[in-house]
Amino acid sequence: MEIFNHNANVNFLGMRKFSVGIAILLMVASIALIAVKSLNYGLDFTGGVSLVMDYDQPVQVGDVRDALEKGGMEHAVVQSMGGTKEVSIRLQPKDDPQSGVANGGKVNLDKIADDVTKTLQAARPDAKLKSRDYVGSAVGEELRSDGIVAAIVVMLGIGLYLGIRFEWRFAVAAIATEAHDALVTVGIFALTQREFDLTVLASVLAVIGYSINDKVVVFDRVRELFRLARKAEPEEILNRSINNTLSRTIITALFTGITMAALYFFGGPAVHGFAITMLIGILVGTLSSIFVASPILLWLGVSKQDLMPKTKENPELARRP
Structure with missing residues (x-):
């Protein structure tokens, strides 16, 4: 040919x-x-927290980002996961016990995931946590x-x-x-x-x-x-x-x-x-x-x-x- x-x-x-x-x-x-x-x-190289959230009804990426900013979680990267009901959230936790990071740098992934879930559920009760992960910077x-x-x-x-x-x-x-x-x-x-x-x-x-x-x-x-x-x-x-x-x-x-x-x-x-x-x-x-x-x-x-x-x-x- x-x-x-x-x-x-x-x-x-x-x-x-x-x-x-x-x-x-x-x-x-x-x-x-x-x-x-x-x-x-990406988080593979920089380290940080990665969450995937599910919604019962379609959601806009901008609405999720606005809800996180109102909850004090600025600079979060929010992306659609190929549909209208699932979003990926990536963020760098601050070195603050209130945010789930101790002074030694150890991340409390459970607390961070819980805080993000509560923040999003305050804006949309149908938000549910699907998965979470953390990668260290080293x-x-x-x-x-x-x-x-x-x-x-x-x-x-x-x-x-x-x-x-x-x-x-x-x-x-x-x-x-x-x-x-x-x-x-x-x-x-x-x-x-x-x-x-x-x-x-x-x-x-x-x-x-x-x-x-x-x-x-x-x-x-x-x-x-x-x-x-x-x-x-x-x-x-x-x-x-x-x-x-x-x-x-x-x-x-x-x-x-x-x-x-x-x-x-x-x-x-x-x-x-x-x-x-x-x-x-x-x-x-x-x-x-x-x-x-x-x-x-x-x-x-x-x-x-x-x-x-x-x-x-x-x-x-x-x-x-």
Whole structure:
């Protein structure tokens, strides 16, 4: 199945200055957004109390937020849970025995949940507590640092494999584009201030794995065409490789995107973060596979000699006439 001509000759490499310039700009902008605005870390990373409230009748998120503010619980994050009768409430308890937090920092989850329930029931008697949870900040900081280390290890591991399987230039191109894909994806979260939790972190790692799959397909075609061509310029080989694999790249991205869209619309709020991150990552990764990875290979000076099988010299053959 092909949606593009296998032998098309679109000059993707001719746009390399423009495409790589945009990629660098997006990376710099993402780093700036993460540094300035930071990420809207969820309770998995910051610690705090999370409650889910059920109502017998439909309720507005704004009404729940107003009731909490009137009860002295300011800055609570209230979100709909995908319906009109269930809401999620996240808040940071103050270091005050009256609010359920002792001076030592120990949280009385029962008291906090009871206070929230009574406050909401004062405004709406049909409010009922469905679930509650607490995450400590120390655990969240450890998870955050472990997540960063995991992403770096994944990219370096992929680079090491490609360096062994292909050639070091492919490893450099892969690591550079993987860093681009991960940074831009996370940068969009910093820009939109969507909640960044463990589910989103897991999907960022999944984006790295998905994205490298596209790039390896293109890289493999590059190696194959270099070995088959007697005389061909590297730019021509790279362009042909992208054109040959373009249908496969777009079809894979399209159907994976459809799956993630279905997960977002029908999978419930628990997987919204994962689905949104994957959709962003699929788009960014597909574009970088087409417009960024091959230009980096070209600038690194990849050639046919780098990809031909290496033969060992035989001293016995050298002595023969």
